[in-house]
Amino acid sequence: MSLTVLMNAGPWLSVPPPGYGGIENVIATLVPELRRLGVRVVLASVGTSTLPVDERVSVFPDGQFSALQRPYNQVCGVAQAHLAGVARELHSRDDIDLVHDHVEAVGLATLAAMGPDAPPALHTLHWDLAKHPALYGHLDGGNRVRVNGVSASQLARAPQALRDHSVGHVHLATPLAVDAHRRPRPPKGRHVVVLGRINPGKGQDVAARLAHRCRFPLVLAGPVGPYHRPEDLAAAGDEARQNPDVRFFLDEVAPHVDGDRVRWVGTVAGQDRDDLVASARVTLFPLRWEEPGGTAVVESLALGTPVVATTRGCLPELIDHGRTGLLTDDEEQLGELVLAAGRIDPAQCRREAATRFTPAVMAQRYVELYERVRQLAPAR
Ligand code: UDP
Known part of the structure; x- marks a missing residue:
């Protein structure tokens, strides 16, 4: 051509x-x-x-x-x-x-x-x-x-x-979808991951609250405004609060981050990101905005990790409810769906990614x- x-x-x-x-x-x-x-x-x-x-x-x-x-x-x-x-x-x-x-x-x-x-x-x-x-x-x-x-x-x-x-x-x-169904499966841990910018639309505050209520370990991965590492945000002091995503994190998410049940690990990249998602039992998207495209959603499927999310934006187009993830209109139900997602077959998620994404x-x-x-x- x-x-x-x-x-x-x-x-x-x-x-x-x-x-x-x-x-x-x-x-x-x-x-x-x-x-x-x-x-x-x-x-x-x-x-x-x-x-x-x-x-x-x-x-x-x-x-x-x-x-x-x-x-x-x-x-x-x-x-x-x-x-x-x-x-x-x-x-x-x-x-x-x-x-x-x-x-x-x-x-x-x-x-x-x-x-x-x-x-x-x-x-x-x-x-x-x-x-x-x-x-x-x-x-x-x-x-x-x-x-x-x-x-x-x-x-x-x-x-x-x-x-x-x-x-x-x-x-x-995602390149991760290429032959996703043929790659060896990594062992699954117990943790749930939220992957994305920390921001009210992505709903990390909901995830953190539900982790404590439903007792699952939660890893929040992603930047807070321009800060990619927890130590950079800590070093930035009060000036950082000028950024609305920093204010959201400090006021709505950080109070739930105890370093044990709920952790913020900053931005994860490359193999670390893939390992974190592939070993998670669920990737959670407690969205409050209408997610337009959802790269992290298709990455999760390609890595064999079912998606639990609010029914917002493109999620119903990407996730086949009951087969590759679980969707709900009610954010309070997400915690129960995380616990129910064990019935979703990771191999089905990978096959879906290898065909469509x-x-x-x-x-x-x-x-x-x-x-x-x-x-x-x-x-x-
Ligand atoms: N991402 C990453 N490390 C992180 C958080 C996010 O590599 O710690 C990547 C994620 O894997 C995805 C992209 O950033 O490829 C986010 O794209 P998405 O469409 O999910 O959300 P957006 O931020 O564009 O709304």
Whole structure:
């Protein structure tokens, strides 16, 4: 296939990410499979990215993640500086067939504003963009930008302007799903794990409370705001409270963290993360937000660990209730479901992941969408 795609990863983290990094993980998972299918990939990212690609473009030498803690207009400033570099690149060459953009609402607006000379673009929605409604205006007027969701439920909740430009959804994937059903099974421990950013939407406070009530050992893995290790948060002092996720952790979660039944281990990466999840009896998602894509959900299945979650966002699309996990609308019931999840067969979770959530399945679907976006785009 002769197709050159500029993959816009944004300025926040390198690709692959050093630890936590939802969007950057998606790109690191997708790109090798696209290249295997013959797609040339130009990666627009930061200088520290190491993902093998055909060409690179970067404005910032390294990840600007800490800038995300600044006021929103400053966050936009960093994104716009990156996007200006991408726009310069696109204007200086004519071999890019399509832009696959991942940079939130700012990326969407910039691409839409680039005018008829720009290549067609597919913008993947990673978040719930309802936060920034003003930016959808740029999509009006039949321009060249199309969007896809990471789940049907995310798209169904998206504002009309986005849905009018949608070409469908593509579920997230994980390299762990490749041959997941053939890998040896690690021994299971007793612990339950919550994997993800510590944040009210992810509900770690509920998990911690239920762990004490239903008496199961709980490991909370993930960063609190910009702090990846408990000792870094401890050293930061009162200033850290400016971050809302730090306030949530200190006020709602930390009172339950006793270092015994409930532990916060900070960000876990690589083999440590996989071992922690694979040896857990359940991965718990006490979600209070409408989870858009749920990488950690498909990772858990691929590692043979059943999922117990609130029925929010994409969870009913990813989890087959009773077969690969247990879902409930009532967060108070989650504790009982953790105890009941022993009846879910870990092998079934792995088989499901190996069939539905591999990078090859995701890449094939994106190639179909790229073709569709190019067909829909007006001639340049
Ligand atoms: N993650 C990780 N270490 C952690 C916490 C999270 O590697 O301590 C990874 C997790 O395995 C997943 C990603 O970060 O790949 C989170 O993506 P997800 O879609 O679950 O949530 P998001 O943060 O994007 O809402």
